[in-house]
Amino acid sequence: MVSRNTSDSIEAYLKGILEDHEIIEIRRAEMAQLFNCVPSQINYVINTRFTFQRGYIVESKRGGGGYIRISKVQISDQHYFLEQLMNSFGTEISEANAFGIIQKLFEEKIVTENEGNLMLSALSKNTLGISQIENRLRARVLHGFLERLSYEKKE
Structure with a gap:
């Protein structure tokens, strides 16, 4: 079995969900708990692997009810x-x-x-x-x- 680092695992997990859904919303703290890592590692993965150049749009809302929304870029034109x-x-x-x-x-x-x-x-x-x-x-x-x-x- 190929060893994956935590960032690769987070990326694979999110991309797996995005295969079935056009848009996903996650909570940074919940993701960090799921992967047993610090929330800043979730930020790192999203900021480096889910960029517009790679086909994603990321929106975030801070605060108690905050979220990170990731959607695939729709290429119609x-x-x-x-x-x-x-x-x-x-x-x-x-x-x-x-x-x-x-x-x-x-x-x-x-x-x-x-x-x-x-x-x-x-x-x-x-x-x-x-x-x-x-x-x-x-x-x-x-x-x-x-x-x-x-x-x-x-x-």
Whole structure:
């Protein structure tokens, strides 16, 4: 059996529920109790693994009756979705977030596996390894990819 860390288990649990439901509401304290961890670990998982770039919208309400609502992004219009992706990051983007966007493009069949792999290669730290401007250069290249995809008719 493959050993999973707590963050992986939390992610798998939430994604399992999201397979059957479009929207879920959780309470951070209850999740922490379920996984025997601190509530901040629930925040970490949600903030890093349930991002718009990965196909999720997260809303939260603080306080006694607070909740965290996670919903899958509904892609009804490819152009609108790509535009939203472009607006989700500014002049800089990390390698991890760029890779998350490319993974979502592949999952939604906007790019093929080969196209996605080419994009990953072009945006990787190994390719762009100019430390001071790497994230800015990556953002510019990814914006270019997304802009081009938004005007390309896929058949």
